[in-house]
Amino acid sequence: MTSNVRVRFAPSPTGKLHIGGARTAIYNWAFARANGGTFILRIDDTDPTRSTAENTQVILRAMRWLGLDWDEGPEVGGDFGPYAQTERLDLYREAAERLLAEGKAYPCFCTPEQLDADRKAAQERKDPFQGYQRRCRNIPADEARARMEAGEPYTLRIKVPEDRGDVVIDDAVHGKVVFDAKELDDFVIFRSDGTPTYNFATVVDDALMGITHVIRGDDHLSNTPRQVMVYEALGAPVPTFAHISMILGADGKKLSKRHGATSVEEYRDAGYLSDAFVNYLALLGWSLDGETTVIPRDVLAREFSLERISKNPATFDPKKLDWMNAEYINAMDDSTFVDTILLPQLEQAGCPAVRASHTDAWWNLLASIVRPRTKMPADAVSVSAPVFATAKTLAYDEKSVNKGLAKEGMGTVLDAARVALGTLPADEWNAAAIDAALEPLQDALAMKKRLVFQAIRVAECGNMVSPPLGETMQLIGRDDCLARIDRAREMAL
RNA sequence: GUCCCCAUCGUCUAGCGGUUAGGACAUCGCCCUUUCAAGGCGGCGACACGGGUUCGAGUCCCGUUGGGGGCACCA
Numbered sequence: 001m002t003s004n005v006r007v008r009f010a011p012s013p014t015g016k017l018h019i020g021g022a023r024t025a026i027y028n029w030a031f032a033r034a035n036g037g038t039f040i041l042r043i044d045d046t047d048p049t050r051s052t053a054e055n056t057q058v059i060l061r062a063m064r065w066l067g068l069d070w071d072e073g074p075e076v077g078g079d080f081g082p083y084a085q086t087e088r089l090d091l092y093r094e095a096a097e098r099l100l101a102e103g104k105a106y107p108c109f110c111t112p113e114q115l116d117a118d119r120k121a122a123q124e125r126k127d128p129f130q131g132y133q134r135r136c137r138n139i140p141a142d143e144a145r146a147r148m149e150a151g152e153p154y155t156l157r158i159k160v161p162e163d164r165g166d167v168v169i170d171d172a173v174h175g176k177v178v179f180d181a182k183e184l185d186d187f188v189i190f191r192s193d194g195t196p197t198y199n200f201a202t203v204v205d206d207a208l209m210g211i212t213h214v215i216r217g218d219d220h221l222s223n224t225p226r227q228v229m230v231y232e233a234l235g236a237p238v239p240t241f242a243h244i245s246m247i248l249g250a251d252g253k254k255l256s257k258r259h260g261a262t263s264v265e266e267y268r269d270a271g272y273l274s275d276a277f278v279n280y281l282a283l284l285g286w287s288l289d290g291e292t293t294v295i296p297r298d299v300l301a302r303e304f305s306l307e308r309i310s311k312n313p314a315t316f317d318p319k320k321l322d323w324m325n326a327e328y329i330n331a332m333d334d335s336t337f338v339d340t341i342l343l344p345q346l347e348q349a350g351c352p353a354v355r356a357s358h359t360d361a362w363w364n365l366l367a368s369i370v371r372p373r374t375k376m377p378a379d380a381v382s383v384s385a386p387v388f389a390t391a392k393t394l395a396y397d398e399k400s401v402n403k404g405l406a407k408e409g410m411g412t413v414l415d416a417a418r419v420a421l422g423t424l425p426a427d428e429w430n431a432a433a434i435d436a437a438l439e440p441l442q443d444a445l446a447m448k449k450r451l452v453f454q455a456i457r458v459a460e461c462g463n464m465v466s467p468p469l470g471e472t473m474q475l476i477g478r479d480d481c482l483a484r485i486d487r488a489r490e491m492a493l
Numbered sequence: 494g495u496c497c498c499c500a501u502c503g504u505c506u507a508g509c510g511g512u513u514a515g516g517a518c519a520u521c522g523c524c525c526u527u528u529c530a531a532g533g534c535g536g537c538g539a540c541a542c543g544g545g546u547u548c549g550a551g552u553c554c555c556g557u558u559g560g561g562g563g564c565a566c567c568a
Contacts, residue, residue, distance in 0.1 A: 012568050047568060112566075128495055131564065155566055174498070183496055183564080191566040198568045222497050222563030245499075245561090252560065283505065283517090290507030293517050310506070313561065317504050320518040330531070372531040383530090404528090438527090453527030465529045 005037025007213050009063075009070075010044045010202070013055035016263035017062035019255060019316060020217060020247045023281045027244060028215045029068040030282065030304035040209060041073030043084040046201050051086075062264040067274055067297060072209075080209040085201055092196040095204045095234060096156055096189060104233040105189060107144050107154040108136040131185025132157070156190035158200075160229055167225040172213070172242035172306040179225040187226055203227045207236035215242040215306070218313075242306050244285055245313040255316055271377040272321065276328040280321045284314045294327060326375040334364035334371075341377050342367060342384070349381045351388050365431075366475055369467040386461035387475045391483030396462040401491055404458040409447065411492040413455040416441050418485045421478075429478040431470035438469075459488035 009025040011017060017025075032039035041063065045051035060074060072078025082088055099105035110118075115132070122130045136144075137159065148154060164181035171177055189200035196204070206214060221243045231238045249259035261267060267277055275297060282300050283293065286309050295303075329341065338355075342363070346353055355363070366384060373383045386394065404410070420437045438456065442449040457466055460473055460481060473481045 010568095014568075044568070050567080108566095115566090123494070126494070130495070177497070179497075185564080187564095188566050193566075195566085197566070202568090217562095218498065219562055220568095225497095226564095243498085248561085250504085254561080280505095285505085287506055287516095289516090291516050293505090311499060312501095312506090313499065314506090315504060317518065320505065323518055326531095369530095373529070375530095435527090442527090449527055451527090457528060461528095463528090467529080469527065 003036045005035040005212050006210050007032050007215060008040035008042050008211055010042040011059050012044045013052060013059060014050040016265060017059045018262050022264050023284060024216060025068050026278055026282055030300050033301035034304040038071045041070035046085045065268050065274055066278055092201055092204050099233050105156050105158050107148055108157045109147060109152055109154045110135055134186055153192045155188045155192050157186040158189050158229055158233060160184050160186055167228050169224050169241055172240055173309045173311060184225055199223055199226050200230055203230040207234055211239050213240045218243045218245050244309055248313050248315045272325050273328050276325040280324045285310045322375060329374050330372055334367040337367040337371050338363045342380050345377050345380045353388055369471045386466055391480050391487050394462045400458045400464040404454040404464050405492050408493055410455045413452050414459055414485050414489050414492050417456050426478050431474045434473050435470040459485050
């Protein structure tokens with residue numbers, strides 16, 4: 001199903017892809033997908049001093065990691081290219097020349113100093129309008145041409161119609177927003193160095209690319225009437241705008257470095273799942289029904305709608321992101337968890353274990369006890385550490401030993417456990433049988449169950465905290481379990 | 494200075510004139526339990542303030558306060 005909906009995400013490659021940008025990208029992508037439309041990626045690199053090719057690559061990589069596939073744009077092409085603004089300079093020039101020829105734009109010869117002085121003067125006389133004073137608006141055409149040809153530096157300014165009246169933006173999330181055109185100045189559309197300004201280039205691109213819905217940050221709302229002036233001068237249809245609120249840090253201020261990680265790649269590197277990250281970000285300012293929180297990307301791509309975007313600025317909550325991440329991890333089936341979390345993490349941690357070193361059943365059992373204890377992928381390594389250690393290499397936590405093992409009577413516990421477990425034949429070495437063998441010890445020794453198991457736990461896992469003992473011991477294997485008890489016996493009293 | 498936006502639990506939100514103001518995260522308690530998780534159950538917790546409109550306002554209007562953004566030859 002295709003429709004005429006065309007949306008774009010147009011990041012500036014002046015840095016990495018930020019959380020806010022990522023959410024804007026997600027909304028654009030989801031809106032396109034939900035409406036059978038086209039999602040376009042465009043690189044807005046009109047600021048050559050701050051844009052780099054490297055940043056562009058970082059952004060593309062982040063987009064791919066987020067799973068936001070674009071239908072037109074860098075690397076995939078499309079019928080409306082090129083998709084980088086620096087490659088579209090001729091298009092902007094053409095558009096500007098047309099506007100100039102039609103009298104909808106005019107050259108301005110004011111120097112920055114002149115402009116500055118005007119602004120100061122406006123401030124001093126408390127003029128409510130402090131924008132451009134339109135000094136060059138009425139220079140006769142032939143005089144203007146002569147000065148241009150004489151090589152006098154000039155910028156091109158848009159001519160805001162005198163009688164334009166109210167500019168009404170019918171925003172998809174804010175409703176009608178009204179601006180008085182009198183507050184708009186004749187802003188610069190082309191700099192004296194021959195490059196277009198953002199407000200001009202963006203509109204030319206959006207018009208040429210047939211963008212139907214502009215979904216972008218709130219910070220552009222005040223610029224929108226200016227852009228509408230350009231659409232109107234160009235004679236192009238004005239798209240539907242949807243201005244989404246910004247993402248704030250915990251202190252209510254705009255999210256920035258001092259709030260911690262702000263770029264998508266930092267979250268990827270920290271181990272967050274793409275699906276969970278997208279889900280969390282989508283929920284930051286949008287809701288499906290106010291109840292559902294786990295919304296897989298396919299549901300998002302089907303159900304996303306502009307009407308359910310919230311107007312409030314949202315505070316980024318890392319805790320909820322963590323919860324979401326754990327939620328996605330916990331929802332994995334055993335083998336998926338093994339393949340996408342456990343094995344990669346083990347490899348990264350330098351653990352020699354590979355898929356082939358154990359049976360599928362063994363891995364699945366391990367997954368079933370490790371997964372609910374895994375909030376972040378890296379946790380899988382520490383949680384399963386006792387399983388991958390041996391009686392020789394197992395590290396004993398000093399505190400745990402002191403508290404659970406090196407106490408009066410614990411030697412007796414280990415001796416009894418050693419005997420009970422020793423009677424279990426190798427082919428009956430499973431969690432249920434191990435638990436059953438250990439169960440009678442508390443009565444036989446007249447000790448608290450808690451203490452009995454604590455001693456065995458420390459002996460087997462080196463720590464008072466571990467996954468369930470029976471399963472863990474099954475995974476460790478009979479011989480090594482017995483060897484661990486022998487080794488621990490020396491530490492017990 | 495001026496223009497614009499925003500305002501429901503600590504956080505994300507549902508609500509689109511009549512609700513015991515719902516859900517999620519966080520937090521606290523209980524249950525489960527050999528530890529830690531996971532899971533289950535429950536508690537705490539919000540309509541910024543002041544005026545209107547209306548039989549009735551979280552919901553509509555105005556103002557105040559508080560946040561945020563724009564007003565560049567940045568994007």
